[in-house]
Amino acid sequence: MANIAISGLNKTYGSFRAVDFIDLNVQEGEFVIVLGPSGCGKTTTLRMLAGFIEPDGGQVILGGRDITYEPPYRRNIGLVFQNYALFPHLTIFENVAFGLRRRGVNHSEITPRVKDALSLVDLSHLTDRLPRQLSGGQQQRVAIARAIAIRPDVLLLDEPLSNLDAKLRLQVRDELRSLQKRLGITTIMVTHDQDEAMSVGDRLVLMRSGRIEQIGSPDDLYNRPANRFVADFIGRTNFLRGRIEKDQAFHSEGGIVLTSASQPPGATEAMIRPEAIRVRSVPEQSGPNAISGTIHGHVFLGGLIELAIDMPGGERITGVISPRELEEAGVKLIPNAPVYISVAPKDVVLL
Numbered sequence: 001m002a003n004i005a006i007s008g009l010n011k012t013y014g015s016f017r018a019v020d021f022i023d024l025n026v027q028e029g030e031f032v033i034v035l036g037p038s039g040c041g042k043t044t045t046l047r048m049l050a051g052f053i054e055p056d057g058g059q060v061i062l063g064g065r066d067i068t069y070e071p072p073y074r075r076n077i078g079l080v081f082q083n084y085a086l087f088p089h090l091t092i093f094e095n096v097a098f099g100l101r102r103r104g105v106n107h108s109e110i111t112p113r114v115k116d117a118l119s120l121v122d123l124s125h126l127t128d129r130l131p132r133q134l135s136g137g138q139q140q141r142v143a144i145a146r147a148i149a150i151r152p153d154v155l156l157l158d159e160p161l162s163n164l165d166a167k168l169r170l171q172v173r174d175e176l177r178s179l180q181k182r183l184g185i186t187t188i189m190v191t192h193d194q195d196e197a198m199s200v201g202d203r204l205v206l207m208r209s210g211r212i213e214q215i216g217s218p219d220d221l222y223n224r225p226a227n228r229f230v231a232d233f234i235g236r237t238n239f240l241r242g243r244i245e246k247d248q249a250f251h252s253e254g255g256i257v258l259t260s261a262s263q264p265p266g267a268t269e270a271m272i273r274p275e276a277i278r279v280r281s282v283p284e285q286s287g288p289n290a291i292s293g294t295i296h297g298h299v300f301l302g303g304l305i306e307l308a309i310d311m312p313g314g315e316r317i318t319g320v321i322s323p324r325e326l327e328e329a330g331v332k333l334i335p336n337a338p339v340y341i342s343v344a345p346k347d348v349v350l351l
């Protein structure tokens, strides 16, 4: 186990800067997720950490040792990719043993270490099978066992769950999370799936165009996004354009007046998460941010209802509300019916 300190790391392909001088510190035992839209430089960053791509500049320090230009096999890093990359002609046992043999691990130690690694991912009973005789989820667990068998300082995972179907994906995700915590391996995982990122990451690193837009806990990125890009990328949200007026309130272009818990100077947008919207069938007696509108339409989302509400100035606000809350509020889902909404000032984030 070790911490990783990345500074000024950059990589250019031709004239295109894929990774643009990034700095990132990952603590020992931390689970960090790198996410962002397609092409933002996630894989290039991970491959530079693994040693498969040579950076143009910058530094990667692993446990105090500069590994920036070390070949992959000298880094003691465990890798798991999207496509498992198991050797098809080797048994599960031999697949996991491969990295140990290549590292010259003592012959007598190999069997117990392979067995340990396979038991951690619950596959001790399948050691003699070939990869094609396993399901996708099992193959990916072999890949994870193979990566941890070498007792890596760091585990790097590139979209490890994206080839699995939705249900299996959740299961392997939870297994991966608990295994990582149990072993305390410093882990960096790349994904473009924000639900996955939010549910397993201690910290998230959101990239765009080769740069880091924000580093923080899932709660930070969701509730305290650094900018519009972050707010828009993580979860669903309402944006209202406008500005802060002399009364210190935010006035939207459509005439909605909002009190926010913070007033960053020069803010031009208010962000409100759909679940922060409260609805009533009658106006609230008092309190900030009470607005009236009319129901535009609704969509059932499993156990919740997404409600689109038209505001008098032409803006539309989406709320996500439980059927029970709607019933208690006495709101009927009839188009054009009047509805009253309110938002706590702490849930109005000005950007």
Ligand SMILES: Nc1ncnc2c1ncn2[C@@H]1O[C@H](COP(=O)(O)OP(=O)(O)OP(=O)(O)O)[C@@H](O)[C@H]1O
Residues within 6 Å of the ligand: 013, 018, 036, 037, 038, 039, 040, 041, 042, 043, 044, 045, 192
């Ligand atoms: N060998 C290469 N030559 C030229 N351009 C490359 C090369 N590898 C990657 N790129 C470009 O660098 C950018 C970053 O690529 P990278 O694979 O790191 O993105 P990513 O964030 O992992 O994307 P995805 O989520 O689609 O996998 C992309 O625009 C890609 O087209």
